[in-house]
Amino acid sequence: MDDKFLKPYDPQATEDKIYQKWEDSGFFNPDKCVEAGICSADAETFSIVLPPPNVTGTLHMGHAAMLAIEDIIVRFNRMRGKKTLWIPGTDSAAIATQSKVESEIYKKEKKTRYDIGREELMKRINVFTEDSKSIILNQLRKMGSSLDWSRYAYTLDEKRYHAVMTAFVRMYEAGLIYRGARIVNWDPALQTTVSDDEMVRKETKDKFYYLKYGPFIIGTARPETKFGDKYVVMHPDDKRYSKYKHGDKIELEWINGPITATIIKDSAVDMEFGTGVMTITPWHDLTDFEIAERHDLDKEQIIDYNGKLLPIAGEFKGMHIKKARDLIVEKLEKKGLVESIDEGYVHSLSINDRGGATIEPQIKEQWFIDVDKEFVLEDSKIEGIRSGSSTTLKKLMKKTVESGQIDILPERFKKTYYHWIDNLRPWCISRQIWFGHRIPVWYKDKKMYVGVKEPEKAGWEQDPDTLDTWFSSGLWTFSTLGWPETTSDLTEYHPTNVLETGYDIIFFWVARMILMSGFHLGDTPFKTVYLHGLVRDEKGQKMSKSIGNIIDPLDMIQKYGGDATRLSLIIGVAPGNDLKLSENKIKGYKHFANKIWNISRFILSNIENSELKERPPLTEKDEGLLRELEETVRSATEDIEKYRLDLAADKIYQYIWHSLADVILEESKEVLNGEDSYEKLSRKWTLYEILTTSLKLLHPFMPYVTEEIWSSLPKKDRELLMVTKWPAHIN
RNA sequence: GGGCGGUUAGCUCAGUUGGUAGAGCGCGUCAUUGACGUUGAUGAGGUCAGAGGUUCGAAUCCUCUACCGCCCACCA
Numbered sequence: 001m002d003d004k005f006l007k008p009y010d011p012q013a014t015e016d017k018i019y020q021k022w023e024d025s026g027f028f029n030p031d032k033c034v035e036a037g038i039c040s041a042d043a044e045t046f047s048i049v050l051p052p053p054n055v056t057g058t059l060h061m062g063h064a065a066m067l068a069i070e071d072i073i074v075r076f077n078r079m080r081g082k083k084t085l086w087i088p089g090t091d092s093a094a095i096a097t098q099s100k101v102e103s104e105i106y107k108k109e110k111k112t113r114y115d116i117g118r119e120e121l122m123k124r125i126n127v128f129t130e131d132s133k134s135i136i137l138n139q140l141r142k143m144g145s146s147l148d149w150s151r152y153a154y155t156l157d158e159k160r161y162h163a164v165m166t167a168f169v170r171m172y173e174a175g176l177i178y179r180g181a182r183i184v185n186w187d188p189a190l191q192t193t194v195s196d197d198e199m200v201r202k203e204t205k206d207k208f209y210y211l212k213y214g215p216f217i218i219g220t221a222r223p224e225t226k227f228g229d230k231y232v233v234m235h236p237d238d239k240r241y242s243k244y245k246h247g248d249k250i251e252l253e254w255i256n257g258p259i260t261a262t263i264i265k266d267s268a269v270d271m272e273f274g275t276g277v278m279t280i281t282p283w284h285d286l287t288d289f290e291i292a293e294r295h296d297l298d299k300e301q302i303i304d305y306n307g308k309l310l311p312i313a314g315e316f317k318g319m320h321i322k323k324a325r326d327l328i329v330e331k332l333e334k335k336g337l338v339e340s341i342d343e344g345y346v347h348s349l350s351i352n353d354r355g356g357a358t359i360e361p362q363i364k365e366q367w368f369i370d371v372d373k374e375f376v377l378e379d380s381k382i383e384g385i386r387s388g389s390s391t392t393l394k395k396l397m398k399k400t401v402e403s404g405q406i407d408i409l410p411e412r413f414k415k416t417y418y419h420w421i422d423n424l425r426p427w428c429i430s431r432q433i434w435f436g437h438r439i440p441v442w443y444k445d446k447k448m449y450v451g452v453k454e455p456e457k458a459g460w461e462q463d464p465d466t467l468d469t470w471f472s473s474g475l476w477t478f479s480t481l482g483w484p485e486t487t488s489d490l491t492e493y494h495p496t497n498v499l500e501t502g503y504d505i506i507f508f509w510v511a512r513m514i515l516m517s518g519f520h521l522g523d524t525p526f527k528t529v530y531l532h533g534l535v536r537d538e539k540g541q542k543m544s545k546s547i548g549n550i551i552d553p554l555d556m557i558q559k560y561g562g563d564a565t566r567l568s569l570i571i572g573v574a575p576g577n578d579l580k581l582s583e584n585k586i587k588g589y590k591h592f593a594n595k596i597w598n599i600s601r602f603i604l605s606n607i608e609n610s611e612l613k614e615r616p617p618l619t620e621k622d623e624g625l626l627r628e629l630e631e632t633v634r635s636a637t638e639d640i641e642k643y644r645l646d647l648a649a650d651k652i653y654q655y656i657w658h659s660l661a662d663v664i665l666e667e668s669k670e671v672l673n674g675e676d677s678y679e680k681l682s683r684k685w686t687l688y689e690i691l692t693t694s695l696k697l698l699h700p701f702m703p704y705v706t707e708e709i710w711s712s713l714p715k716k717d718r719e720l721l722m723v724t725k726w727p728a729h730i731n
Numbered sequence: 732g733g734g735c736g737g738u739u740a741g742c743u744c745a746g747u748u749g750g751u752a753g754a755g756c757g758c759g760u761c762a763u764u765g766a767c768g769u770u771g772a773u774g775a776g777g778u779c780a781g782a783g784g785u786u787c788g789a790a791u792c793c794u795c796u797a798c799c800g801c802c803c804a805c806c807a
Binding site for chain 1: 733734735736737742743744745747754755756757766767768769770771772800801802803804805806807
């Protein structure tokens with residue numbers, strides 16, 4: 001027996017060394033496994049992409065949970081003899097990264113991005129992301145992740161750039177990408193649009209004003225937008241206003257003097273709300289915009305892109321809307337146009353989740369993806385859509401899940417997914433930030449050129465906007481495998497088997513990947529979507545810097561080891577449920593790592609190498625122990641196949657601690673100290689069998705300690721436990 | 732406003748096609764130089780949120796109610 005077993009298990013002294021050993025073996029890369037004969041060249045493949053962490057900072061417990069789950073799945077499949085590939089990568093996270101760097105620069109130097117210019121900003125961002133990237137890659141290793149580093153990808157590297165440009169051009173040529181003036185979510189602070197999904201709503205208490213608008217009373221929370229209101233809208237069925245006809249003109253006195261208003265009848269108006277009459281501001285409100293579109297009404301901009309009032313505001317011109325509101329109300333009061341004010345109006349404001357500013361809807365020329373436009377899918381592997389038939393992105397996204405070609409776990413998220421698709425509007429993909437993939441469109445005079453490469457002749461100017469970061473993320477399952485080239489990786493490993501990610505990004509990412517893969521490959525990006533929950537603190541609160549309840553994965557690994565950290569994030573959490581984590585839980589599993597260590601010590605110290613050569617005749621009792629073991633293998637394997645890692649881990653834990661240690665070993669002491677040599681030999685052989693099988697079972701969950709013990713075993717099938725065959729069982 | 736989830740031992744959660752309630756942590760008692768200073772044995776503790784229904788039988792299926800949480804939404 002190795003002397004190391006005389007001391008308690010020490011994760012700090014072990015883990016980095018073990019990781020290095022794995023990495024040096026090359027077996028994270030399936031090609032090397034084939035070369036070494038660990039799996040056959042035509043073995044079934046198993047592939048999964050790592051949801052690329054943002055290069056904005058460091059990994060948190062949510063990442064740690066994701067890594068633990070994925071690594072367990074990957075190690076399990078690798079041990080089952082599949083050609084297993086897990087692709088690492090990082091994401092540029094355009095808006096989040098740029099705004100973080102910008103605010104750092106502003107804090108230190110009081111300069112904005114316009115002061116330092118596009119080129120200099122890019123330089124600063126690159127320095128920042130490079131630093132951040134190396135921290136992240138180190139953290140991924142610390143968790144024990146068996147990622148194939150030779151296939152590492154970054155959303156902004158050259159290959160991914162090429163994929164993104166190609167995707168844009170092809171979708172443009174199919175008519176699915178178009179430029180148009182629509183109402184968008186404008187962030188006046190970051191000076192960019194953001195997508196619907198990037199906004200969060202925040203409940204706010206405001207004043208609500210009832211204003212006299214000719215013969216009507218209209219309500220508004222935003223008097224500063226009302227300068228241009230010249231349409232008054234009511235429901236066509238509203239009897240109170242049946243004397244007014246659509247198109248009627250009325251003269252009335254308004255903020256800056258007399259105006260002519262036009263009556264519009266539209267069923268978007270809620271008769272129950274307020275007086276059932278409203279005026280519209282199509283430039284700054286989506287509902288109003290859509291009403292205006294339906295009736296072909298004028299749209300006027302009231303607020304500029306910095307949040308200041310335009311000349312239409314008369315004397316208030318140039319004033320910031322925040323300052324202007326009270327002054328405008330004051331003027332309206334003087335003119336006797338204020339009917340009443342409701343002080344306690346609660347409504348929700350849209351905030352940019354990536355920067356924090358209040359969103360101002362604006363009409364802007366932007367690039368959009370049309371999710372409702374018919375196109376012909378030439379080569380389709382999607383069930384229910386024939387090759388050469390016509391479809392839309394929306395239909396395609398729905399079909400793949402409805403047909404069961406993509407399975408979403410847990411089941412309940414399918415409904416959430418359908419609901420989102422049904423309400424999906426055109427996806428605005430252009431951003432007015434500098435960090436990201438620049439849109440491959442060039443302008444010269446009145447001409448426009450769309451292409452993967454810049455036009456050769458001089459004088460063309462590229463569109464200044466960049467693409468929404470989720471556009472490139474949407475390509476991730478296949479851009480990482482070499483698309484648009486037809487690489488062997490792409491044919492072998494796509495569609496990937498599982499996409500494992502948090503339920504909070506089902507719309508941002510999961511849906512976008514299905515969209516992109518459907519259009520560009522006529523296929524699904526993955527077969528199963530496995531969604532995990534959020535990691536919260538022990539009271540169930542979200543972990544955040546301001547509350548100060550963050551548990552840092554690196555600290556925990558330092559204190560209790562990577563194995564313990566992993567297990568604490570798995571056991572006791574059903575798929576899709578949030579996890580309440582406490583330091584105590586992690587500590588508990590450190591004890592478990594030591595338990596298996598000591599079990600090994602006991603067994604190894606009681607056997608001689610010579611006794612393991614071949615299977616001796618076994619006692620009935622020992623046959624029984626092996627059947628119990630086999631039942632554990634069968635049942636744990638089944639749980640992992642169903643992605644119930646929590647149940648599998650718990651079962652293995654129960655078996656090792658409470659069957660193997662508490663019962664089997666206790667009882668073995670008597671047998672081993674006894675006189676019956678037949679019984680003794682049978683038991684020794686059986687204990688060793690149970691130990692090796694237990695190590696295999698536990699390996700995906702606690703890879704470090706199991707590998708370290710494995711390295712000291714006198715007899716084994718393969719040098720590295722990581723690539724040893726998963727124990728067989730009778731189904 | 733629409734939808735989803737949760738409510739099971741002090742705490743965190745399991746409970747797989749309905750068959751007399753489970754685990755971990757914590758707690759009580761006893762043992763222990765023990766392979767494990769990170770151990771073992773044993774015990775206490777639950778009308779499975781509430782009400783009604785289906786059934787021979789319900790934590791599990793159906794209906795309603797209450798509370799907690801989450802997501803979506805164009806009530807100005």
